[in-house]
Amino acid sequence: MTKPQDNSRRNVLTQLSAVSLATLSPWALRAAVAQPKLTVGVIYVGPRDDYGYNQAQAQAAAEMRKIPGVSIIDEELVPETTAVQKSMTGMIVQDGAQLVFPTSFGYFDPHVLALAGKYPDVRFAHCGGMWTEGKHPKNVGSYFGYIDECQYLNGVIAGHMTKSKKLGFVAAKPIPQVLRNVNAFAMGARSVNPTITTTVIFTGEWSMPVKEAEAANSLANQGADVFTMHVDGPKVIVETVAKRGKMVCGYHASQATLAPDAFLTGAEWNWVTPYKAFIDAARAGKPHPNFLRGGLKEGYVKTSAYGPRVTDAAKKHADGIKAKMVAGTFGIFQGGLKDNTGKVVIPAGTVLEQTDPELERMNYLVEGVIGSV
């Protein structure tokens, strides 16, 4: 849709100055050309309305739609096969996309890397990939958030709310990203009461609702009364837990509407922040940001609003820690940390920043977690 021509004096002047700037550098030239309209493609691996991973991305994409001059085209349920290469190519050659957000982790290698070489003028912003200087092309960027901070806060709330002192965690795969969340949740709960245990069940799949429901039921049978999860679509777990009369902390997006009474709080992505950064850079013709990471402080993640059952003491405790996280004075994984076999995994005296690559290689479950990798 084109806007009616605006020939006011101010607009003409802006355009004139843009043209004169354009002579200065190729970046500025591209900016002057790109400014009128930026087409952005977004690709999801699952359905847009999964109450989870994909919905969190789609929510940010929907926000970006509101920016004048930015048009968003998106596609859901694109598998991590050549189909995603075709979808990306289609966005580029059929729709003229200059910036593409392939949002599933599995898209990165080989699909995003293959297309980045083929279309050096198109910017790719991938969720979660470990972009490495010198190894990966400059037109590829990656963004991710330290959502373990929110899982820690989930754990604090769960620690206050549990009666049985047993928590349940339904997780997809025992990979570093997931283990980090399991550990953060367990540590948050143990910060309230060190006798609390968190039992984790790995389903082995990012999205396998049947197994997720089985795992939630099994954990409930074992006495767990507060749950959280790390799977692509938490819907089934939240509903199962609510049906069993237990409580649940959400993940990825807000599931509050699915179980208003059982829902305590949740760890949510706030992808608006990185989306905006990538889009602003593309519109201004600035170099493509290659590595964007952030937590609560940077606005990459956020917590869901508290549910009606959360006590004031729990809220106060969690809000206190959250304030420290926002101020940047709270570290989750600190020296002296033991895994659930009693081995010290982070030597005493070591301080690990959230950005530490050591944390991206996590391969243990901390003390208080029942389960094995």
Added chain:
Amino acid sequence: MRDSVADIALPIAALLAALLLFGLFVWLGGVSPLEVWRLLFIGAFGDWFSWQNTLQRAAPLMLTALCVALPARAGLIIIGGEGSVVLGGLAAAALPYAVGLPENLIGTALVCAAGMLAGALWIALAGALRQYRGVNETISSLLLAYTAIALFKHLVEGPLRDPSTLNKPSTRSLGEALRIGGIAGSDVHWGLVLGVLACAALGVWLLLTARGFSVRVVGGNPRAAQLVGLPANRIILLACALGGACAGLAGAVEVAAVHGNANSSLIAGYGYAGILVAFIARHNPLAIIPVAILFGGFGAAGSLLQRRLDLPDSSVQVLQGIAFVLILASEALREVDWRTVREKLMRPAGPQAPVATARERAV
């Protein structure tokens, strides 16, 4: 001759009817059917990019459809091709762990052969269970597919895992020289050629060779086949193994041409999509080629529909569903004697006439 006219005309008529119905469906949803039809065509076959898109999506389906079609011609309904795909991919990626491979075309051929062997054994296992133990092959092949996926994950995330793959557990990557590239600079890889060749070769084999004929005899009536002295068990196992080898090759090609290693992205449902393709093609390997291309076209067009009209992904699945129901239902028209129908329609309308004919038939 008459039959082959019906063979071609019926599915095409069914497809056109499906497009009309789908137009009505989107029109009820407030979207212009003309625009949808235009985009469907552009997305699937509109230009060179769309063709590449369609063919690329069709390539693995040809091979996985053969995994259903060949055993079906020998009288077995095998639906576990997915198991052969993942194990074929796994075997292809695992071969370099076991032996040093020459870094050339022979190495690539060996990688593909490993995938074919793994796939062949898996489906032959389902066939053997049925022939020697009386286990229903439809159920066993489906369950074996789950077993294969579990085995795949266990090995990829365990013993065969490349320790440097953190959040996406994968095997070690194949060397560049072992990879399969695109055809003449296009995005379409050689897997498509392998698929077309396999369909053509197996189609000719079934139609023209003595062994192919014996497969069809066994499929038509195993008791009669045994009475005339055909070794039914061996022939059935052969058909299963050939089908499984095709699906295994699909997995190996995915590894060698697309992913470079075996990881869970390989479990993309190609094996299950192949079931539909084979049934629509009436288990005729030659017909699998156009049906797989049609299927690939649906995928490619669905992608464009989503982007241009904001239709959900499920909309193109609705079209696919309508198309397949109609194509299968159109089989019922095959027995219709069109000449009688025409005469009936031409006859001056008498209220009693049709009833009388129906009664005559019933008697």
